[in-house]
Amino acid sequence: xxTQLKVGxxxxxxxxxxxxxxxxxxxxxxxxxxKTSLLEAxxxxxxxxxxxxxxxxxxxxxGARGLLVDGYYSGAHLQFxxxxxxxxxxxxxxxxRSATECLKLARVVWFSNADVDIIRNSGxxxxxxxxxxxxxxxxxxxxxxxxxxxxLRSRNLLLKAPTPKWREIQAFDEPLQTAGQTxxxxxxxxxxxxxxxxxxxxxxxxxxxxxxxMDYLPGAAPTLxxxxxxxxxxxxxxxxxxxxxxxxxxxxTLSGSPAGLGSEGQQxxxxxxxxxxxxxxxxxxxxAPPLLLLDDVFxxxxxxxxxxxxxxxPANSQQIITTTQREWLPKELQAHVVDFN
Ligand SMILES: Nc1ncnc2c1ncn2[C@@H]1O[C@H](COP(=O)(O)OP(=O)(O)OP(=O)(O)O)[C@@H](O)[C@H]1O
Ligand SMILES: [Mg+2]
Numbered sequence: 001x002x003t004q005l006k007v008g009x010x011x012x013x014x015x016x017x018x019x020x021x022x023x024x025x026x027x028x029x030x031x032x033x034x035k036t037s038l039l040e041a042x043x044x045x046x047x048x049x050x051x052x053x054x055x056x057x058x059x060x061x062x063g064a065r066g067l068l069v070d071g072y073y074s075g076a077h078l079q080f081x082x083x084x085x086x087x088x089x090x091x092x093x094x095x096x097r098s099a100t101e102c103l104k105l106a107r108v109v110w111f112s113n114a115d116v117d118i119i120r121n122s123g124x125x126x127x128x129x130x131x132x133x134x135x136x137x138x139x140x141x142x143x144x145x146x147x148x149x150x151x152l153r154s155r156n157l158l159l160k161a162p163t164p165k166w167r168e169i170q171a172f173d174e175p176l177q178t179a180g181q182t183x184x185x186x187x188x189x190x191x192x193x194x195x196x197x198x199x200x201x202x203x204x205x206x207x208x209x210x211x212x213x214m215d216y217l218p219g220a221a222p223t224l225x226x227x228x229x230x231x232x233x234x235x236x237x238x239x240x241x242x243x244x245x246x247x248x249x250x251x252x253t254l255s256g257s258p259a260g261l262g263s264e265g266q267q268x269x270x271x272x273x274x275x276x277x278x279x280x281x282x283x284x285x286x287x288a289p290p291l292l293l294l295d296d297v298f299x300x301x302x303x304x305x306x307x308x309x310x311x312x313x314p315a316n317s318q319q320i321i322t323t324t325q326r327e328w329l330p331k332e333l334q335a336h337v338v339d340f341n
Contacts, residue, residue: 029340
């Protein structure tokens with residue numbers, strides 16, 4: 001579990017330090033004090049990525065050169081410095097060349113009141129949801145994602161040339177296909193594993209009124225190499241790679257109707273079920289529940305849903321919950337409080 005967290009030049013913080021306990025931790029305070037930022041710092045420390053953005057530069061406090069997150073997870077000391085020029089990662093004061101050992105320490109599931117964006121936004125938001133979980137369930141995923149992005153960017157750059165040279169473009173097809181097929185394979189496996197867990201969690205919160213379906217929609221068919229070969233004319237015309245896992249999507253439906261047409265409450269329930277499914281999957285795989293970071297989720301829910309969410313969170317998990325008010329909390333709830341008031 002995460003026992004201590006220190007941040008420097010991180011979002012609105014110049015310097016800030018706090019401690020956490022096993023079980024429930026509350027970060028309470030008015031708007032814009034840095035509650036979400038602190039959760040994000042915990043996530044960055046343990047997973048080296050932010051659930052809010054893929055651009056780590058955004059997390060650096062305005063006017064500062066780089067950010068620092070530092071903390072203890074189950075006795076291990078993690079330190080991460082990031083600036084656009086330099087990244088430095090240390091585990092127990094030993095500088096790490098690769099992130100592998102640090103990423104083995106902890107699993108994290110992020111719940112946010114902005115999670116309905118998973119339903120409402122473009123496929124990119126759904127891919128980010130899958131990526132965040134897959135990077136934890138499968139150690140090859142992060143590298144495949146990086147390799148794929150690199151090959152895709154180079155290939156697209158060549159396609160933008162006034163007269164694209166296919167011999168050069170093809171040079172990127174091999175790394176693109178290798179990494180791309182790995183991503184697609186892991187994503188399919190992940191969606192298959194999440195489906196029954198999400199359905200169970202969904203039935204638990206909604207009272208089993210409608211059935212949740214989730215399907216992986218590959219951005220290349222029947223296989224990536226075949227799709228790439230078939231898309232040459234289209235790629236040349238549009239000057240970009242039009243097929244591949246960067247076009248993958250996750251189809252979400254409720255009793256056969258697109259989740260985006262559901263009511264506010266139905267959509268909130270659905271995304272909670274997705275996050276809970278991720279938590280259950282990680283717990284089953286690693287034999288211990290992940291750290292749960294819950295950003296302002298309870299305030300948005302009605303009393304019945306709040307109670308069933310609290311019930312459904314894996315027992316014995318460490319939870320860090322942000323909220324502006326504590327009125328909604330059950331009086332008997334035992335929690336450690338980080339107070340921004
Ligand atoms: N890179 C940055 N540098 C400086 N300030 C930043 C940076 N990024 C965000 N902020 C500011 O940090 C403040 C805290 O944001 P945060 O989202 O953590 O607040 P919060 O306590 O979660 O608020 P709310 O209750 O509204 O969700 C905001 O005023 C935001 O504008
Ligand atoms: Mg917030």
